[in-house]
Amino acid sequence: MKVIDSSSLIKYIAREEDWKRVEEYVREGCITLDLAIKETANALVKKLLRGEVDLETAREILNYIPRIVKITSQNEQFPKALEIAVKNKLSIYDAFFVALSVNTNMPLLTSDKKQSETSKEYGITVILV
Secondary structure (H helix, E strand, O other): EEEEOHHHHHHHHHOOOOHHHHHHEEEEEEEEEEHHHHHHHHHHHHHHHHOOHHHHHHHHHHHHHHHOOOOOOHHHHHHHHHHHHHHOOOHHHHHHHHHHHHHHHHOOEEOOOHHHHHHOOOOEEEEEE
């Protein structure tokens, strides 16, 4: 099982460059935070506004996510995420996923370089896609 952050989840859902690589890990099993659903929804809103996706497809995508990854609450990650964000000048949103990886000792699947570098400082195995 791996932690998948919003950047890689969106890459997979939106079929962006290298999405097939992400798919391999999703098939093996991934966990994410409820925060990722909100961030994915935000990315879909941007795609809706640009005419890249319609509303029904966006709804279907959001309903699909819980069927492909396990979702856990971000609430338990707050203490560690806050520490990581401040120490590394990382957004709290990105720090949540690093914290989940640290707290579960699971590798992190991400498409975010800064988040990847920060994760390595905490001894987390990182898969940068």
